[in-house]
Amino acid sequence: MATLKELSHKKELLSGGHRACAGCTEPIAVRQILMATDTPIVVCCPTGCLEVTTTIFPYTAWRMPWIHSAFENAAATISGVETGYKALKKRGKIDKEIKFIAIGGDGGTYDIGFQSLSGAMERGHNILYVCLDNEAYMNTGIQRSSATPKGAHTTTSPAGKVIPGKKTFRKDLSACIAAHNVPYVAQSIPSMWKDLTNKVQKALAVNGPTFINVLVPCRLGWGFPPEKAIDIGREAVNSCFWPLYEVENGEWKLTYKPKEKTPVKDWLKSQVRFKHLFRPENESILQEIQTEVDHNWERLQKLCEFSVGLV
């Protein structure tokens, strides 16, 4: 794997001057992803923050081929791109080696795009699908998604007088995709650049569909100072709210184990969306969230332990 110094010398494929918010971790994640390989890449984005902030006509921040068609179908669109490439290669009309990555948000991936993602994973296209999960529909103004954590305030799961934010826990999409028995699934975060670039490199080396779920802290939707974006992400990992792991050919592996598992409320406290949970009447919710995080962490460790050598 390349060193940070080596990576810093590579040409940036996503230029500056895009219109993402200050402190947004999406462009950081994208730059890390695109740095992970020397093979030319075509990127497909569904409608979302990344698309609208990087492609306002007549400008583009992409120094590489890029396509967008609609919101719920990045996986289907990239399926077509990859298949078209395969067809043209077979007929001798193109000879270059090219890799294909779809990059969607949690709305376009966990929710409206879930069917198309499932279809693409099942059909075995040679693609990498990256979900940039900022835990709500940030592009339309912070509405809840199925990736929104329990208790979070969003504009469609507001913390009101009777309902204290989102009622349910988030969907475990990475596990859903792992259940498709694809060769490589992982969770990562741009706060740990080496973890993310390693995983992208691994995924792109695989022949077949792969998936990486990347937690991208959203300054606006989560409510934290822009300069804290990377730290907040690291805190999500250290509290085991967002564990870093990979599922390689059915084998679950932790790729990072915090030295000390921090209380999840420390992470929640740093964000405006959870502010109401710290009122005395909502204490039980904080407890519920901690219990859920502990339970998931336990389960993940067991999966890692038991899946070794099963494949």
Added chain:
Amino acid sequence: MRVTKTGNEAMAEAMRQINPDVVAAYPITPATEIVQIFANFVADGLVDTEFIAVESEHSAMSACIGACAVGARTMTSTASQGLALMWEMLYIASGLRLPIVLAEVNRSLSSPINIHCDHSDTMGARDAGWIQIFCENAQEAYDSLIQAVRIAEESLLPIMVTTDGFIISHGMETMELIEDKEVKTFIGEYKPKYTVLDIDNPITMGAIDFTDYYFEHKRQTIEAMRNSKEIIAKVNQEFGAKFGRHYEFFEEYKLEDADIAIVVLGSTAGTSKVVIDELRQKGIKAGLLKLRVFRPFPVQEIAQILSRIPCVAVMDRSDSLNASGGPVWTEIRSALYDFNTRPKMINYIYGLGGRNIGLEMLRSVFEDLKNILKTDKIDKQIRYLGVRE
């Protein structure tokens, strides 16, 4: 070569001869067979197309968009709810100027659910920026699908060629096939100007437009549709010269001296011709305008012809649910507005959900037209043919 085939077989056969780079499709009655037959061609190595059996029609059109964006010759097939599920992506295909070819089998839309023919699905997509060709029989469907490849690629607009569900799709007909290599020569090789595979000259396809550019880009698509008329005419002409079967935007059947005439799309044209022949034998000057290319709408040409006919019935196999008639009716009425002489006109909504349209019903239409011609009076302008009410 003379063969006997159903409309679906004819469409699939054309697809085999076209041998597209990519087909992405999802089965739906009555278009399922097209996909099945084509999957067999792929499985048997008769084509070297990459076939993607997607999980929905929405993904079918999305995958077609992706494939076409890399410069692959791309086709699909659908009907009814499937076309409705593609609706969002139809606009994106035309907006991105991707020459996708779709074999569409006309079928009603839910609810109530019904698998039989009417034109509600295709008419629902009429404003999506796709060229639309309606076919009278399997021969036309086969010929038009071959022409469609050229038309789409030259106009940089997607195109759908339609047959009437079950009536054409499942009905057997004798037809003429073109030799494989002649089809290959006729369609030539697709050489796209831009592709998202050009890593040395990267493009951003499908960017966001705000108020400062969206209108200009739409305007270009509008212009492409206008320009496609010339391309369609050229391809029609070339096809006719080469294979002896001539097609126009519409067919005039005994219209020259007609006093009464009907306008129809699709399979009903064949039945209408039988009735017109009958009437002609009785000395009644009846005629038919069979509209083949509905998008782009040949507004001037149609109006020119119909303006000199005293009495016309427009037959719609779908309703706009606008409380004022069917889609073909609205367009034809509008086309005639600028003419000083205009026919007396009535609109028939007929055949919804596969309700049969027989000789007797068409005779009654001409009977109504005769009465209007005689009395110069129209009591009811929008009429529903063959419905219990």
